[in-house]
Amino acid sequence: MITNTELHSQGNVFPGKLNQFDQVVDTLTFNTDNGVILRLQVFRDSVIRFKYGTGGKLEEDFSYAIDEDGNRGYNKLEVIEKENHYEITTSKIICKISKADLRSRIFDLEGKIVCEDELGFHYEESYQYGGEIVKMSKKAQPGESYYGLGDKPADNNMRAKRFELWGTDQYAFGKQTDPLYKNVPFYIGLQNKISYGIFFDNTFRSFFDFAQERHHVTSFWAQGGVMDYYFIYGPDVNSVVSGYTELTGKPELPPLWALGYHQCKWSYYPESNVREVAAKFRELQIPCDAIYLDIDYMDGFRCFTWDEEKFPNPTQMISDLREDGFKTIAIIDPGIKVDPEYSVYQEAMEKDYFCKRADGPYMKGKVWPGQCYFPDYTNPKVRTWWADLFKGLIADNGLAGVWNDMNEPAVMEVPNKTFPDDVRHDFDGHPCSHRKAHNIYGMQMARATYEGVKKFIYPKRPFVITRSAYSGTQRYTSSWFGDNVATWEHLSIANIQAQRMSLSGMSFAGSDIGGFAEQPTGELFARWIALGVFHPFCRVHSSGDHGDQEPWTFDENVTNITRKFVELRYKLLPYLYTTFWQYVEEGTPMLKSLVVYDQEDAQTHYRNDEFMYGDKFLVCPVLEPNAKGRRMYIPRGEWYNFWTRETIIGGKEAWVDADIDEIPLFVKAGSIIPRYPVMQYVGEKVIEFLTLDVYCAIGKDKSVVYEDASDGYDYKKGRFSLRNLSFNGTENEIIISQYKDGKYTTEYETLRLNFIGLPFEIDYVEVDNLKISMEDLNYDLNTQTMYVNKNFVELHIVGK
Template identity: 55%
Template sequence: MLNDLGTKREEFFPGVVQQVQQTDHHLVFTCANRAGLKVEILADGLLRFTFSTEGAFARDFSYAVFGQNKPSPPAFEFKELADHFRITTQELICTISKNGLRTRMMDRSGQLLNEDEKGFHWEEHQDYGGDIVKMSKVAQPQEFYYGLGDKANNMNLRGERFENWGADTYGYGKGSDPLYKNINFYMGLHQRSAYGIFFDNTFRSFFDFGRERKDVTSFWAQGGTMDYYFIYGPTLLEVTQKYTLLTGTPELPPLWSLGYHQCKWSYYPEKVVKDLAKGFRERQIPCDALYLDIDYMEGFRCFTWSKDHFPEPARMVQELKEDGFKTVVIIDPGIKIDPDYWVYKQGMENDYFCRRADGPVYKGTVWPGLCHFPDYTREDVRQWWSGLFEGLISEVGVKGVWNDMNEPAVFEIGTFPNDVRHHFDGDPGSHRKAHNIYGMQMARATYDGVKRFSYPDRPFTITRSGYAGVQRYASVWTGDNIASWEHLWLANIQCQRLSISGISFVGSDIGGFIETPDGELYIRWLQLGVFHPFCRTHSSGDHGEQEPWSFGEPYTSLARKFIELRYQLLPYLYTTFWQYTTQGTPMLRPLALLDQNDPECYDRMAEFCVGDHLLLCPITQAGVGGRRMYLPLGEWYDFWTDKVFFGKQEFWASAPLDQIPMFVRAGAVIPFYPVQQYVGEKEITELTLHVYYSANTCQSVLYEDGGDGYGYEEGQYQQKTFLTATSLTTYSLSQQVQGDGKEAHETYRVIFHGMPAATAAVLVDGQDVPFEASENQATLTVKVPATFNQLSLHSVMPTT
């Protein structure tokens, strides 16, 4: 392997194992040359490998791993054999060579999952000291790789090399690397079995998936420890669930944060913001959140308001609230050097800012000019920072905070110099060690502050940069993209990749941040964006307007149609978010996660599922009325026509500009709200349930709570499980309810789609009820109490 200077340096390898120490849940192997390996058996399918080069292991500390989610260690079997050691759990067999500490991972049947090539090796860092730690593994024939967060490239990582070193990549393109986020997690799939590897190292890191040597996958970092987790599936879905639980899930967001958001650099002064709000309400285009970029501040000083642009911010925010809008404001890490600026004075008086190696406080130029930067790797600094939000949240009434420029970005030089020092929560180091987690720790401090002052409401925060586990603190977006068809294609890939890398609360700048979309591109992007968990139009503002009505008709009506669809789907999206928070299940799921037994799914990028039952395939070319796409295993209803398609086939999906290829899994129950202009505008006494006929049994879930606040933690929620089933003469829909929450609705309007025969009678809990059927009898509508247990359609003959 070449180092980053393109030259060979002496590499070192573990020697022969001389000693093994065993405790209840881990083993320590020590070699003759003092190299060591600690193997922790955390769960039957989760092992941690930590190497040392000097005989002692570094402090066991991680910003990524969420300790509360660590499982209880299982029992395991350990044996010493002639040339290797063997660890056996209920799911895995791990062998470790006596010479070199090379590992092989197999399932309990003996099928190979993953094996070391050179295994662990290292070289001394000549410039900074310490080690460059490396791991190389065999890339199996026909092995596919997924993950690594928002890499702007194809879904399958095979044949590529990537770098994780958070960067402000304005106007990035396909293949640009590195980008804003640093997610050292990937999944491997071969022979229809999946595993994951999470390399928990905050230094500048690299991943090579057969680029340098086609049959070798390797990862390495310019400092720190070789510390990685092996996560067994056997499905890709289970791997990403386990990884997400390991690094932590977010709490449930406020329901309004899943509505439509509007942003621009910048909406100011107050009249512009009020006119924007008026524009949405007059045109009856739903919207929940309006954003204020850096121009709301006094000279770009964080936690201040421009006296000229927003002389009475609390009044303005209250008036927006009365019209259903939540205000979200931007906060950057750079604190202007100004002796009269209260935040600067507090930071200096308490020595909260980062310093250079020789002692001076670091100075860097960003929007306010010369700035100092808080060291968010200190607990006392994070507490101070979180307290600064009292004015914005408690006094002014702001509902959300957006962290930007936190890679950290510095004008002209890119980021902090390497010699800037950080506390690292008790393990001090240089910026080389802290760079990749700086944005995450800023997001952490911001989240703590917004949560503290928003209580009893739930917080909403966004971050541009982050490390593995950042999902605990913030939603994310894909950064400063461009208004182009290529970037629409990239947005689809990046958001899927982030979702399977633990970060589901994700979206892109709809329409593109840089340059100007035309009406067609904007609508096609909006059609994708309304199915991303974070749904926000954002533009740089220097090229014209980018509101949903900016392009005239027919685009305004089309924008309204798809934003309304977003609001109708809110109960489904909220349920999908609840599955993410409780089970680690990604909200956006590439086809490979739907059917890893179908090789046709492995390289697919355009198609994806939102939640359990909705499949989308965005149009990413201009001037077309459809596209080729692939449906995975199963039966699928075209959302627009109710036509049924059988999976495992490629076909032409028609999609005029007023449609996106959208399919519903047969048997599914999809809840719909009535259209609202903002969350909470209406008391929803009747919920619509769309039921899609299938001859097979299918389960669907609906989760509902107050939509804000923390009553759900005390049981104030309802988890409704719907089961559809077919017998010879009956098609039934049953409902089971868990939780102590109050029923939110009086009635359901149930619409059955695709019925194969005429319905003679409908019974609800044994009682006849009236119903309406379409002319061809395929669609049937019935109104039932929301508390029903069993709904039966009689004289329905299943199709053969």
Template identity: 50%
Template sequence: MQITTSSGKYSVKHYPDVIKSWKKEGNYFYFYTTETILEVRVVSDKIIRFRYAADGKFQRDFSYGVTEKLEESPVDFGIREWEETFEIYTSAVRIFIARDNLRKTITDLEGRIINQDEMGFHWQYYLSKGGKIIYNTKLIQEGECFYGLGDKPTELNLRGKRVENYGTDAYGYLKDTDPLYRNIPFYYGLHHGIGYGIFFDNTFRTLFDFGKEREDVCSFWARGGEMNYYFIYGPELMQVAEAYTRITGSAELPPLWALGYHQCRWSYYPDTKVQEIAAQFRKRQIPCDALYLDIDYMEGFRCFTWSKEGFPEPEKFIKGLADDGYKMVVIIDPGIKSDPDYEIYQELIKNDFACKRADGAPMEGDVWPGKCVFPDFTDPKVRDWWAGLFRGLTEAGVRGVWNDMNEPAVFEIGSFPEDVRHDYDGEDVSHRKAHNVYGHLMSKATAAGLKKHLMPRRPFVITRSAYSGAQRWSSVWTGDNCSTWEHLWLASVQCQRLSVSGISFAGSDIGGFIGEPDGELYTRWIQLGAFHPLMRTHSASNETNFDQDPWSFGEEYEAIVKKFIQLRYSLLPYLYTTFWQYAAYGTPMLRPLAFVSQKDPNTHDRNHEFMMGDSLLISHVHEAGLKQKEVYLPEGNWYYYFNDKHFEGKQLITIDTPLEEMPLFVKAGAVVTHYPPMQYVGEKEFEEMILHVYFGEEVTHSILYEDAGDHYGYKNGQYNLVRFKQGSDKKQFRLKKKFVGRYNASYRNHHVFVHGLPFTPKEYVLDGVSHALKATDVKNGVVELVLERKFEELVIR
């Protein structure tokens, strides 16, 4: 024990002393000191959970973040005793636990340090609140970088920063504002080319310090709960990302339309205004799939109702839009208006489903409807009840739901007082423990309701607040941002950070929610948004009643915005394949350069460039009037998308940035799949799938995943995997294709474009049969061929 001062008051910090005994039970190891017990669970050879009982008694082993599908799969593990340490080993790592103080050192099999305790675990009583404050401190290794932790609006590398998780309605947040809406207690470390991750599964207010207080120490702590964290060894950062998703759960494939363009505003009102917006998209031939209704569609802001004046016939209204290809997404907040004549309120009170203050009275607070009560989403009975409420919306034709204000936000006081009680799946806890999962569980219940009532169609949910694992059922957006260039920059780093924090299905309010962008800012934001998994324009009401629509800024900007929304739709098969990789393997859709080329130190602090999927590298324009931009290209060879200019990687280049373009590069050797033009998903069946193939001398592999784009047939094998292998040289181009699957796609041909050939092509050989190339087959150095879908090998020489 050690006496320290805290806010002028003495408190006691407790540190583990000598190990007195130990035992092994299956893949669990227990080490006992005077006060503390350390539990080490070998989940797999690269995933180890460390859990501490501060005063000799473990708390309930329960998590809202860890998937029920997590399986233990160690291959080889055991324990050795040494004079000063215990050594737990697996086929990938070695964990040394000091006999005198439980401090741990984790190495690889060659003895290189991956992660090392400084003071390690310690704790103190939280005298003013109750319970304990639990700490863990670790040594920062030479040159170590840190990433992750969700939507923090700061540089990707967190070295030198301190951040906090406590879900907050951060309206109009700025760079370095903290905390924000989401609570993702997971970070990466990278040093000496070695990557690892730590997931601190604790729902109390958690804090992380990456060398801000002491430059050589990383620490994380919580104001309650248990020190319970998963250590994940890579050594590749992408392997860590995939393992983290194995722990917290994988996303399901969304309906394909959800990867299209979404248009939203606070608020389109009445129904005729929505119809007018919808008609403008089709008239101007700007693709769009989803239209949103904000809070004004309700009767007095009462959830699950429709305004009698503004939306008198919701079923007819939604069907009319659906006939023109639109899917309707509506907002639902947690606040239920305190109105004795309101059926949802009656049920909430009658069934005792509302959150309560410590004295037993319902938690009441002002939100949009006025005085409200709030469902306790930590109670499984409440979640089931909430899920059932969506039947009426889905019967009216609603295809998606947007959960907002669920940090939870309450006017004037910010959020719930800490004395509010929650069921917490049978544990009975205060809001201190439940706060960071309140919105997380609201969106879970929402998703369950939509999935049930939309079956067999797939649901779409978007939530503002979330905890680790929310990717299993929801997408997110970055919150109430501003129409500034700084926020455009923030949108890029926040979505990259969310992606490597397990939540790839994320986007920002394009153009900014607060304020009015000019045409240039909106256009540049659309260009970035075209490469975010969620692409949604959203804006607030304002004094000028300005509509932030793609045509709002004049013809010059509209043409460019249209071009990039069309590009988004043409890339849908590539984006959907990237989402399938994310759903199947946990692979982040957006990949910061440090995750693409971690052994290149030049990538470790790059914020502007990222990859979407395996083949596309993006570096958006983030300053007004920018004519040129420096872009760092990682190792490899790259083509500039708009003119096929070739660049070698591992260097900083300067690229022109005219308004009608953005820095967009394709990796050499890639096959990038495209759809023909469309106005919305499902508009028509395609006769061909377009393949843009980029010459590369290294053997490369690309993939196309395809299914019906909705319903769950893919879970019964109704999908196709088309694998491409390119192995070319300076004299000939060679592309092999392998098809596996049982989905009957509509197209019969591949329209193939081969870019970047270093020779003058004379003939092509298709499945062993030679054909002369006609002059019309080669345009501006690009070979263009229409081939039957069943082809297996194409050679050009």
């Protein structure tokens, strides 16, 4: 492994003195006397790209991560030459580039340092591979904290830790396992109440050292490629994540059913077993929207085939499941069985679509089917071909989604678990070795799968899930955290990974609830389902080797607890869907670590367990057996205990009771939370009215509710319903205002307002300046509920 003792040693080359400067609109080019070039691009007022070249040249721009449709442009750009540096000023930040060595310093407009180079850019020749090892070191400010890097299982705050990015199949990984499946070279720095982000767009094997080797230095480097990174200014963490997601791309809205509960196992077969599992969900009335088929549905693990003995009529089975409210999702791996009688293999051979070794033969490796060849998904022709292969599964058989696994790529029975370095890739017309393509292989497979599913499921929305990913994969797919273990430690790891993925622009993610390897106790499963229903992707999955893991395979109490929490997820679907819409619109994380919620409170900087579910819910899992509750940190502000409806003022730790059938759960005072009736699957019931839970407070707050047809693309034509709700409460008066946007007409006409913590007895109510009798509002004093027309503008409630 490359060490990073970054001294002025013989091997390292640093930029020389500036001898030429040029500016063309938003692009500034700095040339030095020893052939180092810095090209600085102002993408937005808060986003600056730093790209370095050596030997007097810059490599051609190409990135799989950057979204070509992202917002560009700035309000201000001023460049001034000073005696020792150039000063670049936007409406958000000031960047100074040293004439002596190209080192950069970035300040906010008040002159506070945000981020500054230590040694800055340097490189060394790679005599093993050719090319260069590119490095960047920055000063770690006193007390600076670091977050991000995707699905790393370590604690949220990465200070004093080092990580590697090299997508790896890590069965039964642990808290210190590194690297893992995903490659997200994006981190967030927070110091002096100012936050920024760094996205290092380099697909080679990369390393990040957050002041571990030297306590005052944070550095990142890669074993090839170029030093090409984006600086993203906050100053709040939420804006940094939003800026990064804008840069690397936002997802489409998923179909609403994809946010329901999913059931998976390795494997449900034959057909009778699939039908039994589906029937049991309906019999026990545990809501479920999706059932998965793992590799055993295939004929000898050949992708895009069916085992005709296990599944004699898959189209009929899928149709029957659909009639009962289940979507069927099937797995597809990248390994294509070497079999001259197999049509997918034949076609790929004829078109020369498989990856090859450097000296000519095809890349051959062992996976589930035995000997396999592997498509080169970095070739656009291969992606188009792969997408078209989904016609059978999607258009003909009726699958609703596809699950991509083993796409790191994973290869069995070889020490490095993947392709050799010399395998060649097209890289969209930029031919390269696997050293460069490895970290994006899974992303490009997921992209090709997404394009196929989208093509053949249209006019519905596609659903794809992937194990391996690189920055920008969120444009195509959801993901899960890989092969975890049924242990209490892994319950904690799942909680951390979900927060980190949201912080890394990939909110639509979740763990294998209950653990993939080994068998959970009923208590562990109950605690895990209580957490899992608050992750954007909610799926139970197990290896099946150690017993079944359906909700009814434990005792009756666990079954009832599972039903309770899954029902809660379905009740809160309009809230979760609204949170997803905010993620799509603004790039904001769906789950927020406490540091995102309140970065100015230093107590939040090292918290791992508590997180915000959207903007309004505070969640904290119980992570130990035999617990009747736990201590947790309540952020500043006023909060309602969801279960008891008692209020607490935050900014402190508190003991919270939570027996096996509860999870510590709080709602921010002033929130208005939308709620649906319990359904066994999305679309089962006509929504007669939308419930709005109003958590009363003294003060003001804002909430939103987003709805559309729950599938299809009419929402992109303005056919959505967006309720902007304002709450304003005093000791004897509440005003709720509504501003509606969008052309979608909801199926219900009425809103059911459910007041929680109403501080007074109601004297009278005005709706749009008209006094309405309590009888006409169907007011129930016991439940403190009333019904109003969905299109009201202002609701005025006055106390006696």
